[in-house]
Amino acid sequence: MTAENIDRLAGELKASYQGALVAQDGRVTVVRLPEVGFPQSCSPKSTEALVSLDPGKPKPDFFLKRIPSLRGAQPQHGTITVGGESWCTFSYNLRWNENSTAEQFVEGMLRRFA
Amino acid sequence: MSAALDIRVPQHLSRTLWEEVRRLNSYEPVIFGLVSEAKTPGRRLALVRELIIPPQDAFVRTSGHGAKWTAAYNIELINRALEKSLGIVIFHYHGGGRVQLSADDKQSARKLLPTFQSVLPTRPHGSVVLGDGSVTGMLLMPGERSYAEKMTLRLHASSIEILGGAAVPSTPLLDGLGTVAEIAAVKSRLERACVAIVGLSGGGSQVATKLATFGVGEIIGIDPQRVSADNLLATDELGWPDVLLRLRKTGAVKTRVWWTNRAVHFTPVNAAVPEPKALEGLKRADVIIGCVNNLAARSDIQEIAWRYCIPYIDIGLTLRPSEPTNPQSRLSHISGNVFTAIPGGACLWCTGFLSEKALAGEAGGANRAYLRSALVAQAGHEQRVFVATFNATIAALAASTAFQILVGYASDPPILRIYDGMNGLVSEMTTIKKSDCPKCTANLCAGDLLWQ
Numbered sequence: 001m002t003a004e005n006i007d008r009l010a011g012e013l014k015a016s017y018q019g020a021l022v023a024q025d026g027r028v029t030v031v032r033l034p035e036v037g038f039p040q041s042c043s044p045k046s047t048e049a050l051v052s053l054d055p056g057k058p059k060p061d062f063f064l065k066r067i068p069s070l071r072g073a074q075p076q077h078g079t080i081t082v083g084g085e086s087w088c089t090f091s092y093n094l095r096w097n098e099n100s101t102a103e104q105f106v107e108g109m110l111r112r113f114a
Numbered sequence: 115m116s117a118a119l120d121i122r123v124p125q126h127l128s129r130t131l132w133e134e135v136r137r138l139n140s141y142e143p144v145i146f147g148l149v150s151e152a153k154t155p156g157r158r159l160a161l162v163r164e165l166i167i168p169p170q171d172a173f174v175r176t177s178g179h180g181a182k183w184t185a186a187y188n189i190e191l192i193n194r195a196l197e198k199s200l201g202i203v204i205f206h207y208h209g210g211g212r213v214q215l216s217a218d219d220k221q222s223a224r225k226l227l228p229t230f231q232s233v234l235p236t237r238p239h240g241s242v243v244l245g246d247g248s249v250t251g252m253l254l255m256p257g258e259r260s261y262a263e264k265m266t267l268r269l270h271a272s273s274i275e276i277l278g279g280a281a282v283p284s285t286p287l288l289d290g291l292g293t294v295a296e297i298a299a300v301k302s303r304l305e306r307a308c309v310a311i312v313g314l315s316g317g318g319s320q321v322a323t324k325l326a327t328f329g330v331g332e333i334i335g336i337d338p339q340r341v342s343a344d345n346l347l348a349t350d351e352l353g354w355p356d357v358l359l360r361l362r363k364t365g366a367v368k369t370r371v372w373w374t375n376r377a378v379h380f381t382p383v384n385a386a387v388p389e390p391k392a393l394e395g396l397k398r399a400d401v402i403i404g405c406v407n408n409l410a411a412r413s414d415i416q417e418i419a420w421r422y423c424i425p426y427i428d429i430g431l432t433l434r435p436s437e438p439t440n441p442q443s444r445l446s447h448i449s450g451n452v453f454t455a456i457p458g459g460a461c462l463w464c465t466g467f468l469s470e471k472a473l474a475g476e477a478g479g480a481n482r483a484y485l486r487s488a489l490v491a492q493a494g495h496e497q498r499v500f501v502a503t504f505n506a507t508i509a510a511l512a513a514s515t516a517f518q519i520l521v522g523y524a525s526d527p528p529i530l531r532i533y534d535g536m537n538g539l540v541s542e543m544t545t546i547k548k549s550d551c552p553k554c555t556a557n558l559c560a561g562d563l564l565w566q
Contacts, residue, residue, distance in 0.1 A: 021565035022565070026552065026555060026556025079386075079482065080482050084418060084421045084422070085563075086390045089483055091483035
């Protein structure tokens with residue numbers, strides 16, 4: 001992703017998600033979203049999310065504080081340290097390119113749990 | 115009770131700081147530190163990421179005690195701090211064992227620190243005076259208006275030198291060990307130390323009891339698993355009753371530690387790195403010993419160790435058959451390693467032990483979502499073999515290294531030791547810190563992320 005697109009995407013996330021915060025972790029920009037909603041029938045209904053914008057990668061990485069259960073089952077997931085904190089990661093190959101919007105990315109990733 | 119305040123200086127800056135503040139000049143030498151901040155359980159940290167040695171022409175003559183620099187240099191300094199979003203700590207030195215800030219120092223701090231805070235309110239700023247074995251100063255933490263005056267300064271080198279807190283002798287503690295005072299000082303330093311051990315199987319369980327023998331004050335044992343029959347081939351610190359009773363490894367090791375030295379406090383953490391409870395345990399430690407069997411956990415431990423300026427000792431043991439596809443094949447290699455990462459020195463990424471490619475390979479080419487299943491599949495192909503004695507050797511090396519870091523009995527800690535289990539030899543390897551290591555650049559003393 002280009003530096004211009006990273007700035008744009010971080011700005012879009014701050015504008016679209018109330019209370020979103022941005023931090024710099026080395027060359028990576030991370031955006032913390034205090035609450036993202038899961039599709040209906042997921043438990044819990046929402047959680048905190050982290051979008052990591054790395055200039056060395058073609059698309060953002062997406063992390064959640066909690067992985068929801070859907071009809072009693074959870075998709076394959078793991079945990080990782082980002083910025084000194086524990087986050088959950090899951091596998092989902094979302095079709096997205098950096099000319100799309102940040103909101104499309106986040107909402108697209110959350111569709112994994114639909 | 116307010117959290118203890120700890121200023122941490124990584125290895126590559128410790129010597130510079132100590133030498134420069136004591137340099138003989140026509141003016142009092144002053145060094146500026148650019149610092150990040152972190153909150154860990156029970157402590158607030160100011161982490162020195164960079165040192166700035168001001169040029170001679172930055173100073174102006176003063177009639178009072180201490181150093182004075184030009185307004186232009188102050189602006190230059192603030193701009194450098196702003197560019198990196200870091201706080202400014204002014205370091206200088208007064209001789210003697212119990213140092214105090216002079217009236218001039220206090221007056222200058224009361225003038226400068228609020229100015230720094232008004233420009234960079236989210237970072238700590240301070241004026242710190244170092245003495246021989248002591249430290250004092252005035253620190254203005256983010257969001258606070260009153261000055262913190264009690265602090266410790268932790269200099270990382272071949273061992274951790276802590277200025278402030280309880281008095282420590284300025285000579286290496288085991289030099290001519292024998293006097294009552296020296297033995298008491300070693301004991302006191304160990305009693306105040308906290309070591310986290312990640313993984314309590316073959317290596318970690320044996321490290322724990324050795325640390326208990328030394329009298330380390332607190333051992334944080336991190337492992338989510340229960341004892342299984344396989345573990346009995348890897349250590350003599352876990353036994354058949356632990357398997358029969360399906361005890362957690364933390365519970366079983368806690369008992370062994372108590373039998374060894376009941377003065378040692380063992381804190382069990384039934385979680386895997388990087389689960390939140392495990393990370394909290396790591397952040398509290400003075401030294402971390404990683405006894406894990408996968409690269410992903412090593413990568414997470416390395417990040418925490420660097421971010422919060424904590425020495426990290428990593429151990430591992432590998433057995434290789436001469437014909438990997440033949441289950442009847444004889445062993446060709448029994449290889450152990452003990453890698454000591456002192457903050458500011460080489461990390462596991464500098465040495466190439468960790469790489470993005472190796473991490474992806476371990477997870478089967480996917481992201482961490484598939485790591486657990488990849489590790490389970492790998493474990494299914496491993497032969498159950500007796501490795502307790504080989505693990506004992508590397509556990510003893512790791513525990514001795516932790517002892518050296520905490521007490522400082524040798525001039526330089528060995529960075530990488532390779533153990534050849536086939537012939538029983540341990541050799542030392544040199545490691546080189548990569549000047550362009552992206553992980554060192556991003557993580558070393560980075561502290562908590564600064565959310566804006």
